[in-house]
Amino acid sequence: MIEYNPAAARYYQEVSEQCIHYLSIDGVIFGFHQNQLKVLLLRWKGTEEWSLPGGFIRKAESVDVAAQRIMQERTGLNELYLHQFHVFGEAVRYNQEETWRKINLPIQGVNWSERTISLGYYALVDHSKVVPTPDFLTEECRWWSLDQIPALLFDHNYIINVALASLRKQLNDQPINHLLPEAFTIPELQRLHETILGYPLDARNFYKKTMASGSLERLSERRAGTPHKAPYLYRFNLRPFA
Amino acid sequence: MIEYNPAAARYYQEVSEQCIHYLSIDGVIFGFHQNQLKVLLLRWKGTEEWSLPGGFIRKAESVDVAAQRIMQERTGLNELYLHQFHVFGEAVRYNQEETWRKINLPIQGVNWSERTISLGYYALVDHSKVVPTPDFLTEECRWWSLDQIPALLFDHNYIINVALASLRKQLNDQPINHLLPEAFTIPELQRLHETILGYPLDARNFYKKTMASGSLERLSERRAGTPHKAPYLYRFNLRPFA
Structure with missing residues (x-):
């Protein structure tokens, strides 16, 4: 009991x-x-x-x-x-x-x-x-x-x-940026998409499509502490374009 | 009262x-x-x-x-x-x-x-x-x-x-064929899409995209009683492809 x-x-x-x-x-x-x-x-x-x-x-x-x-x-x-x-x-x-x-x-x-x-x-x-x-x-x-x-x-x-x-x-209709910290790298964003979808995406296509969407803003900092060349950090640009 | x-x-x-x-x-x-x-x-x-x-x-x-x-x-x-x-x-x-x-x-x-x-x-x-x-x-x-x-x-x-x-x-996710009679012409299907969306679509692009989807089956009959050359009738092919 x-x-x-x-x-x-x-x-x-x-x-x-x-x-x-x-x-x-x-x-x-x-x-x-x-x-x-x-x-x-x-x-x-x-x-x-x-x-x-x-x-x-x-x-x-x-x-x-x-x-x-x-x-x-x-x-x-x-x-x-x-x-x-x-x-x-x-x-x-x-x-x-x-x-x-x-x-x-x-x-x-x-x-x-x-x-x-x-x-x-x-x-x-x-x-x-x-x-x-x-x-x-x-x-x-x-x-x-x-x-x-x-x-x-x-x-x-x-x-x-x-x-x-x-x-x-609804992956492309939902603000999945809420699942990420404010600043993230493109590979991290790709991994999020892949995890939700359950299958891998082509890195070059993903990069091109994501850049073309105009929804990301590149920050001046890079991700520190990675073994390779430090990748750029991005954040979602939620302001509509003028 | x-x-x-x-x-x-x-x-x-x-x-x-x-x-x-x-x-x-x-x-x-x-x-x-x-x-x-x-x-x-x-x-x-x-x-x-x-x-x-x-x-x-x-x-x-x-x-x-x-x-x-x-x-x-x-x-x-x-x-x-x-x-x-x-x-x-x-x-x-x-x-x-x-x-x-x-x-x-x-x-x-x-x-x-x-x-x-x-x-x-x-x-x-x-x-x-x-x-x-x-x-x-x-x-x-x-x-x-x-x-x-x-x-x-x-x-x-x-x-x-x-x-x-x-x-x-959700237009492309919903079975909007339920809004049409079983047999319809491509212009009729286009008009349905345009009416739901509220804006006109390019006829050639619509035709190409619709045909490429593989979801339509052309019937042997044509639409009778139209002033121009009678257009073909189609129906939705709801069977998945083998």
Whole structure:
């Protein structure tokens, strides 16, 4: 039997009273670190069970504001770049009985809906700026490489797959600069594209196409500490051209 | 005072008991007719007020199934092509008091939520196959050209704008063949692209690009009854190439 602290029980009582039943938000928070695409996962108290960060919408709160609040609490970041990518609305999304048994949720006696429709958001964040922070129900929050993610609670493996497919499809429409530090080299940007797409790109074509887009600005500094000739640093030029 | 029939009052009572509060579905049903992109709108009983078709999700019903059911009721079509394009989740989406006054909804005494989060779907349909059908609360259902749409109830003008922007952005990812009859000419297909995009395309480039895509199959018939040399008919070849 897992011991939840009184704060957790109070949290669920408050959610039941203050939030919209039948609806939840799940967040796939993407970060890029050591040439790997990672997502932030939470480990539930007293278990080896992991899930995505998530939460609920207050009765008078905008859905996008709720998503910002939830992701902010797990990352410490203000004004994250968020994209609402899919509604997970199947009548039966996962085996509830099995899931509750695994995590022994302290929701006995709490009035809640029999199913939850989840609004899926992904966030693109600068990995180095995130302070992973668990919530009332969890005791560990950390990054997992996409290729090492364990079997997750709920339908969260599926949600990550749909988020990644959506990001791939919209790669050129999404501001993926949010995944990089402000200054980066062209090979680092190429590696990010390759990691999202899952296949290698031709370096010369990538360089030409990227330069032709007019979206990059070359800085005067170069990347120090590399074995070869130090490559130039760039940053995204987000101002539109006059 | 508008007189609603007992079926309408019963409908709202049932919705309150059987459907998920706080959530609705709104549908932007796109059709293509006489070189114009059109949407299906409903006129509310005893008024000159128009809105999009919409409805609610039953407590044990998948969201996508609910969307199919609602759009099917308004069009007579089975298995419509639907795409969930945006969640309209602002805390205040429109002036409720003003809106209820305009349509005098028969929901006095019905237990319902103070706001509604709307899941926006667009449908791509063959205009010639649709039988526009009003619901309990409306007395007219018909096509409107996008450039002639009046001021609509709720935030429905905004919803149409977001749907159109989404369709434009995803034009090459969406099966827009659903907007055409099975057999069409290349100029007809070009006109559809131009109408969605809102600007003209070069005919030679369009022809070359379309042929290069390998997605069309030329039929043995030609379009009869045209003043010039009868153009070939094509259809989408949806089978993947071996």
